[in-house]
Amino acid sequence: MEIVFIAKHNVEYTAPFLQFGAVGAVTLLSWLVFWTFNQIQKRSKFLIAGLFLILSAFIYLCPLLIHSPCLIDIKEINLTKPDLWGHRGAPMLAPENTMMSFERSATECKVKVFETDVQLSKDRIPFLMHDNKGEFLKRTTNVTQSVSSGNQVDISELQSLNAGKWFIENDPFQTVHLLNKSQRETAETQTIPTLRQLLKLAKRHNISIIFDLYCNGSNDTEDTVKEILNSNISHKLVNIYWLPPQNREYVKKTSNFTHVYNITETSEMDKQNGTHLNVRHSQLNTDKIRNLRNKGIKVNLHVVNERWMFSLLWCAGASSVTTNNCQVFSKMEQPDWTMAPSVYITLWISVDAASILIMIAVFVYHR
Numbered sequence: 001m002e003i004v005f006i007a008k009h010n011v012e013y014t015a016p017f018l019q020f021g022a023v024g025a026v027t028l029l030s031w032l033v034f035w036t037f038n039q040i041q042k043r044s045k046f047l048i049a050g051l052f053l054i055l056s057a058f059i060y061l062c063p064l065l066i067h068s069p070c071l072i073d074i075k076e077i078n079l080t081k082p083d084l085w086g087h088r089g090a091p092m093l094a095p096e097n098t099m100m101s102f103e104r105s106a107t108e109c110k111v112k113v114f115e116t117d118v119q120l121s122k123d124r125i126p127f128l129m130h131d132n133k134g135e136f137l138k139r140t141t142n143v144t145q146s147v148s149s150g151n152q153v154d155i156s157e158l159q160s161l162n163a164g165k166w167f168i169e170n171d172p173f174q175t176v177h178l179l180n181k182s183q184r185e186t187a188e189t190q191t192i193p194t195l196r197q198l199l200k201l202a203k204r205h206n207i208s209i210i211f212d213l214y215c216n217g218s219n220d221t222e223d224t225v226k227e228i229l230n231s232n233i234s235h236k237l238v239n240i241y242w243l244p245p246q247n248r249e250y251v252k253k254t255s256n257f258t259h260v261y262n263i264t265e266t267s268e269m270d271k272q273n274g275t276h277l278n279v280r281h282s283q284l285n286t287d288k289i290r291n292l293r294n295k296g297i298k299v300n301l302h303v304v305n306e307r308w309m310f311s312l313l314w315c316a317g318a319s320s321v322t323t324n325n326c327q328v329f330s331k332m333e334q335p336d337w338t339m340a341p342s343v344y345i346t347l348w349i350s351v352d353a354a355s356i357l358i359m360i361a362v363f364v365y366h367r
Helices: 001-038 040-063 099-107 157-158 167-172 181-188 193-205 220-230 246-256 263-271 284-293 307-316 341-364
Strands: 083-087 111-119 126-128 208-213 239-242 276-280 298-302 318-325
Touching: 001 307, 001 341, 040 341, 083 099, 083 298, 099 111, 099 193, 111 167, 111 193, 111 220, 126 157, 126 193, 126 220, 181 246, 193 208, 193 220, 208 220, 220 246, 263 276, 284 298, 284 307, 307 318
Parallel strands: 083 111, 083 318, 111 208, 208 239, 276 298, 298 318
Antiparallel strands: 111 126
16 A cells, blocks of 8 residues: 555656656657558548547646646745654664764754664663564674563663674665775674663754654653653753653653654644644655644654655655655755746646647648
8 A cells, every 4th residue: 555655656746747758658659640540441540530639638638637746836935844854863874773873864964853762671771772573683783692572681781782783794775885994893883772872962962852662561651751851851952752652641741742643643633732743654645744734733754765755745845754865865955846837837838739739740741
């Protein structure tokens, strides 16, 4: 289903250019159609002529059905670039969920938010690790023993593991060649960070934090909140976006975190007058994004890695995106394309008119 939604987004983004291409194709096809028209019997001529006219009319008029958010006059609309949220840091530039990854996302991508994943160790220390079930520790560390969850291991054991060599060896995004010798050496020595370490880095760069919390114990929420509060981090400098749906009431009573809701919590968000929504980019169409933004809801879309998708969401007015590709998006100063509706209408009519004139000339030639 997600593939269908992405394909729909892609067509929405490229539709104006697809129509121009289709006009060119049908214009070229007319040479063969008119040649055939003059070679066959009269009865078949009507069939070919009718089918070709219907096809041509549809292609010429389909801009009436085209709806692309990038058909806007960028001079008249205050189109703000979506903020970048570093998905596990900058995982194309460093091993995911390591201090190197977050440091590079801060200094090289200028992300506004660190996105990460939190689990608790056996001695109740929150640490950063995405994999939390069958692949726990196996994919991103050199662990040798079988461990199914963080609450089976002390933090000292966790931090003794290497969390960087896998990145150099596996090259998950085919980006290791972008690292120089020093960066590769640093990547190879990365370890599993604690949440406290990330909080200190966030404080140094004035970057907010959002995280998924993988709970294996009844007090995981409480212990995580305590860890953040005990860090004495200033919420005027670093905003904590609370995403986990569990125990929201406790979190609201004990902290002033900003609550972020997912797509299944929209009714609760409305009830609580929430203003932040975090959803997969395939769960909202561009009209819905614009409607939510007009209501004052900040919409973050995840995980967005392609330039065309980022451009489309930018045109649609997304507040922010969570991305693995922050090093590319940070350099973009505007969507890859926008076009004023008046310009598009002029181009549409001009291209269609030119095609019709060429077809008439081809038809006369074959007479």
